[in-house]
Amino acid sequence: MIGSPRGxxxxxALILVAVAVGACADHxxxxxxxxxLLHCMGCHGEDGAGLDGQVPDLRxxxxxxxxxxxxxxxxxxxxxVTQTTLAPAEVAEVLNYTVREFGxxxxxxxxxPFTAAEVAAARSTxxxxxxxxxxxxxxxxGLPTGGR
Ligand code: HEC
Numbered sequence: 531m532i533g534s535p536r537g538x539x540x541x542x543a544l545i546l547v548a549v550a551v552g553a554c555a556d557h558x559x560x561x562x563x564x565x566x567l568l569h570c571m572g573c574h575g576e577d578g579a580g581l582d583g584q585v586p587d588l589r590x591x592x593x594x595x596x597x598x599x600x601x602x603x604x605x606x607x608x609x610x611v612t613q614t615t616l617a618p619a620e621v622a623e624v625l626n627y628t629v630r631e632f633g634x635x636x637x638x639x640x641x642x643p644f645t646a647a648e649v650a651a652a653r654s655t656x657x658x659x660x661x662x663x664x665x666x667x668x669x670x671x672g673l674p675t676g677g678r
Contacts, residue, residue, distance in 0.1 A: 561620075562627035569614050570624065578632040588632035591668060596633055596641055598667045605629075606644070606652035608660060618653070619646035 567576065574580055578588035595601040605611065605625065614621060622644040630638040657663055 560623075560627065562623040563631075565616055565620055565624045566627055566631075569616055570610065570628070573610060578628075586664075588628065592629060593633040593637045595664075595667055596629055596637060600663075601667050602641070602644075603652070604657065604663055604667055606648055607655065607657040609656065611649075612653050612656040617646075618649040621649040622646045625649070 566574075573585045574588055575585075578592075580587045592605075596605060598604075611621060611625065614624075616624065625644040626638070629641065629644075
């Protein structure tokens with residue numbers, strides 16, 4: 531191929547490996563991320579973008595929600611969180627991952643980490659008025675999320 535000497539794909543692969551290793555040094559590929567990919571990504575997307583009009587974009591509202599009074603209880607009690615088959619300790623880790631990844635490191639530092647005990651307690655009191663609670667937390671600006 532013109533302009534593509536034989537050695538180049540190899541070099542590109544090496545650069546990719548170096549970038550991946552560099553990324554791993556900062557954020558080891560955690561079990562929490564794997565759990566997110568298996569149990570949450572189907573609705574929320576790998577990048578947290580969600581599904582237009584059905585699943586909210588975590589990158590947009592999560593930081594505000596987690597900081598709002600009552601926001602922590604909301605996050606712990608949305609159906610996707612209370613109904614997952616993951617164990618409470620795993621859910622706590624996934625929530626901490628989710629906040630860090632999509633709410634931002636700064637937000638994650640400001641809140642106490644979610645715990646297994648909190649998750650277990652929240653499971654027994656799932657949220658019934660999800661959309662109304664969410665809109666209230668966001669000051670009425672919560673977008674419709676599919677009417678669940
Ligand atoms: C079946 C689809 C689905 C799955 C699976 C799911 N979620 Fe959700 N999630 C939603 C929807 C829809 C909302 C918006 C609230 C509502 O209507 O339930 C939401 C809201 C949230 C919120 C609050 C963000 C906001 O803007 O309201 C968090 C945090 C969250 N989910 C985390 C998770 C985690 C962590 C998992 C995996 C353990 C998960 N979700 C699995 C659909 C899902």
